[in-house]
Structures are given as structure tokens and as C-alpha cells.
Amino acid sequence: AQKVTQAQTEISVVEKEDVTLDCVYETRDTTYYLFWYKQPPSGELVFLIRRNSFDEQNEISGRYSWNFQKSTSSFNFTITASQVVDSAVYFCALSEADTDKLIFGTGTRLQVFP
Amino acid sequence: DSGVTQTPKHLITATGQRVTLRCSPRSGDLSVYWYQQSLDQGLQFLIQYYNGEERAKGNILERFSAQQFPDLHSELNLSSLELGDSALYFCASSVDGSHSGANVLTFGAGSRLTVL
Numbered sequence: 576a577q578k579v580t581q582a583q584t585e586i587s588v589v590e591k592e593d594v595t596l597d598c599v600y601e602t603r604d605t606t607y608y609l610f611w612y613k614q615p616p617s618g619e620l621v622f623l624i625r626r627n628s629f630d631e632q633n634e635i636s637g638r639y640s641w642n643f644q645k646s647t648s649s650f651n652f653t654i655t656a657s658q659v660v661d662s663a664v665y666f667c668a669l670s671e672a673d674t675d676k677l678i679f680g681t682g683t684r685l686q687v688f689p
Numbered sequence: 690d691s692g693v694t695q696t697p698k699h700l701i702t703a704t705g706q707r708v709t710l711r712c713s714p715r716s717g718d719l720s721v722y723w724y725q726q727s728l729d730q731g732l733q734f735l736i737q738y739y740n741g742e743e744r745a746k747g748n749i750l751e752r753f754s755a756q757q758f759p760d761l762h763s764e765l766n767l768s769s770l771e772l773g774d775s776a777l778y779f780c781a782s783s784v785d786g787s788h789s790g791a792n793v794l795t796f797g798a799g800s801r802l803t804v805l
Contacts, residue, residue: 608791610793612796617798618777618798618799618801619691619796619797619798619799620779620781620796621691621796622793622794622795622796625791625793627791666732670791670792674745675720675722675737675744675745675783675792675794676722676734676737676745676747677724677732677734677794678734679731679732680731681731682731682732
């Protein structure tokens with residue numbers, strides 16, 4: 576069965592620190608997609624990235640970077656030089672090739688203090 | 690603004706009552722999804738519609754039902770409400786319902802339901 580585990584419930588950092596949010600997934604499929612969403616205090620879910628199972632290249636977008644490792648079934652998210660505006664709950668999610676249904680992890684609450 | 694509109698934003702009601710949550714998908718999107726976010730269950734997929742037809746079903750209770758109308762807006766009906774139904778209900782939309790797994794879902798701001 577598909578499962579997404581975000582073991583870190585809450586992380587607190589001081590501004591400008593780097594922080595990595597962990598995501599471990601389980602699936603029997605060879606084709607699947609991984610996502611990260613951000614939920615700021617305002618409550619909406621904001622899409623950050625999608626990665627398919629055949630593309631293990633790391634991705635960087637500004638201060639954000641993602642490390643996908645199939646060997647460890649992990650899709651970790653790093654924020655470099657964190658800012659107060661990064662404070663939010665971050666969700667990792669998985670969907671398999673025959674469904675559009677997202678399986679979400681339990682989320683990691685990131686608090687960035689000035 | 691994501692382009693997905695949900696109403697109402699907040700709703701307070703009593704046990705045993707029935708409520709309807711409404712969602713207008715992003716312009717051009719044909720598929721609508723409903724998710725429930727609660728403290729104990731996290732984010733759970735409820736149901737998906739594509740162009741008016743039910744496409745996939747998740748952990749949706751029998752007391753809950755949904756539909757997608759010809760203009761593509763969707764409604765989620767929750768009846769015989771219980772305290773445990775208190776949650777944030779999200780609607781999301783995507784361009785298609787291809788079941789490719791690749792669809793990026795755009796979420797609305799959610800409807801917060803409180804059952805007293």
C-alpha cells in the first residue's frame with residue numbers, strides 16, 4: 576500500500592539557517608509521482624514541486640532544493656537561508672500512475688524565528 | 690489567489706444537521722477533488738469528479754455525497770453531522786482526470802466546518 580511518512584512533526588530554526596524536511600514514501604509501483612505542498616498560516620495548500628519516479632535529478636529553485644533518492648525511497652526538501660515567510664506546514668505527497676489521488680504525509684510544521 | 694473558489698469559508702452548525710460546501714474549479718480545469726483535513730486524520734482524499742462523472746472514491750462516509758454540475762462547479766453535501774466531522778474541507782482542481790498520476794492539483798482556500 577502507498578504511504579508517505581514525514582517523521583519530523585515540527586522544526587524550529589532561526590532566520591538564515593538551512594533546514595531539511597524529510598519525506599519517505601512506500602509504493603509498489605514503478606511509475607509514481609512525488610509532490611511537495613506548502614500550507615501557510617492562511618490555510619491554503621500551495622503546490623511547490625512535482626517529480627516523477629524516473630527522474631532522480633535534484634532540483635533547485637531559488638532557495639528551495641529537492642533531493643530524490645529512489646534507493647532510500649526519500650524525497651527531501653531543503654530550504655537554504657530560511658526566512659520568516661517560510662514558516663508553514665509542508666506536506667509531501669505521492670500519487671501512482673493509475674490515479675490522480677494524492678496520498679499525503681502528516682506534514683512538518685516549520686517555524687522560522689527572526 | 691489559486692483560482693479555485695470555495696464557499697463558505699467558515700460554517701458552524703449543530704450535530705444532526707446537513708450542510709453543502711461549494712467549489713468552483715480553476716478556469717479550464719475539468720476535474721474536481723475533495724479532501725478533508727482534520728487533526729486526527731490529516732489530509733484525506735474523499736472523492737474526484739471529472740467532467741461531471743465520478744472518477745475515484747476515497748474514504749468518503751456514506752453520510753457524505755458530492756456531485757459536479759454541467760458548469761463544472763461541485764458541491765459536497767454532508768448530512769447527519771457529527772462532532773468528528775469538524776474539519777477543513779478542501780476542493781482542488783486539475784486540467785484533466787487522466788489518472789496518470791502526474792496531475793498537479795490546485796487547491797482552494799478551504800471551508801472550515803465546525804460541528805457543535
